[in-house]
Amino acid sequence: MERELASLEEASLRRSLRTNSAVPGSPGRMVRGTGPNNLLNLSANDYLGLSQHPAIVEAMRDTLLKEGAGAGASRLVTGNRMAYSFLEEAIAEWQSCEAALVFANGYMANAGVIRAVVGRDDVVFSDQLNHASIVDGILMSRAELARYRHNDMEHLGALLHKHRDKRRKLIVTDAVFSMDGDQARLRELALLKREYGAMLMVDEAHSGGIYGGRGEGLCHLLGIKDEVDIHMGTFSKAFGVYGAYVCGSRTLADFLVNKARPLIYSTAMPPALLAGIAQALVLVQQEHWRRDRLESAVRFFRDSLLSLGFQIPAGDSPIVPITIGDNETALRFSAALEEKGIAAVAIRPPTVPAGTARIRFSLSAIHTDEELRDAIACIREAGLQLGVIRR
Template identity: 80%
Template sequence: MNVESSLKWMKQELASMEEASLKRSLQAGSAIPGLPGRMLRGTGELNLPNLLNLSGNNYLGLSQHPAMIEAMREVLLQEGVGAGASRLVTGNRPAYTELEEAIADWQSCEAALVFANGYMANTGVIRAVVGRDDVVFSDQLNHASIVDGILMSRAELARYRHNDMEHLGALLHKHRDRKRKLIVTDAVFSMDGDQARLEDLILLKHEYGAMLMVDEAHSGGIYGRHGEGLCHIRGVKDEVDIHMGTFSKAFGAYGAYVCGSRTLIDFLVNKARTLIYSTAMPPALVAGIAQALVLVQQEHWRRERLRTNHRSFRSHLEKMGFVLGIGDSPIVPMIVGDNETALRFSAALEENGIAAVAIRPPTVQEGTARIRFSLSAAHTDKELREAAACIREVGLQLGVMGR
């Protein structure tokens, strides 16, 4: 059997995906120096459309900050491009430990550990702390990296209905005699923009003797006086066993961190396979993250502008009659229903200068295809008002508005 024959099933599956408006493809996009809220579609040639980027996660507009770029440049010239080995071999630089100490201080935790990205943090941590005889209770709308971490751990997955504490309580009671129990939740859910019921999760954690892990990927840097996250402003930080966050959203960089007790971090250094068997992060990137951490804590105006932007934008769309997910975060999902309409809506917006990607199953549930708008402190009020007016016109053309 030749290669073409053996992979025939792939062609068939791709054709089925395309017929259902579910096939995806990679589209090039380039940054515009000095305009972190905008992008160029394509290879970055100046004659290509300048788009308002309403699908990025650069929440605080830090991705092009001069101080971060300069910090990275200095270390790049000194250290070179890569670390050359895993941290447990010869790749550990003093700057990594310094960053982890700064993160732990920021989060008011005993210790912290940096991972290459959020996916590796979640899969590495979950696989390290639970195994075949254990059970993990996961919100139905948790990020795919959490689900994959559970599957890789071989622990039993007990998925509870989104933010349904009664259902979670029933599952915890059913598995009350299991060796180890771990509850995992996003703090802000990435496709819906709503928040976890953290206080209720704490009560259930104590009632059933479970561990609690909270993923603050879409809330770290955004909530709290210094951007500490949702757990801090809800007053439950000290009750969370495993606190995870990323540098790829509000920090405008790349990477992730896990905070908790010294015992937890020491355990992960010895057990988290995604840390042990991965080359250390590039030293220059670590320098950029360290500078971003300073900016996140000091430049409070960025959070204030972001809050004003997403609340104003949401208000515009609600008044126009669009169906939006409930929440108070930079993520504003506009539900359009079927996959084809979502694709047509996204394409029409791009033709009018707005990058806003259609989100379809399996990322979201069947029948809830959406345009997931994601706001930034880099957006201006004028840009967002004009964008809302354009969205209204497209909505009228496609017949997806409530009024």
């Protein structure tokens, strides 16, 4: 272990845990460790700025005092509190589907669902840039993995044709890719799914709450909701809380209750957390201004970085990465920004492909125009100092 850690250190790939503290009343800011610096947080996934919303905190507080700290058992034993039924009915109505299930987090949802619906005789078609939880779910399922090049529908079509006689065929993709911020070609995926008789699973972790008239996600916005067999999303990003959901048919929900191991063998979520999620779901649907503000902030931030000469992928999501390439330079860039009052973490392999280390910025609806202008000036200065951009 020590030798491997030393190798990681030499390659600028070693990771360590750093303590952070929230700034009460300022969800867009944070403090590192015990230091005095109040940093603009451009690395969190709190896209709508709900993580400190008083109504969510109050809902959790009230339920905590009534229901206690924990559920005490798995859902199939005695942990299935009324809060689950209330929340899952609300999610199903929001997503216009027959049924919904709540999971502890997105990793458990993806890993549990994929392992439940496919097995040794099946094949899963997975985008090359899908989240690690999807990859791990496929590996645990023991189904054959057919990985297609990122957003390459021609390559996917060829793989589907090659495996057309498999028992079950599952296409799975992120809706918005977590490290690049670009979108899956969902309409084309839906067409291929129909053509080859496959199932389609879409992970809306980074698009739920942001896209759609009520924040339902990218599938609703693009009008392909009914083509998606398994719709997954999280409550830990735009919703500002924690947990995940899976939506689909009643048959799917019943099947997962019997087959999804993370749901069956995990202690149920605390009732207070479920109450917080339920309140966040109400706010996401009602407070449209948050999506409007986020869209404006994203457009300004992206346009500004492009005008300075930074390399960023096309898109309109709040995930805005600057590709640096070299691991050490990415770490130095992140450190330079922190000295200037900005928290922006360097993302390195294996989270991203080798040679594509980056600074991954995440915007929030509660970042002000002044904060973003100041941040862009600091990013420009750091980029010039490190030779990432030229004058």
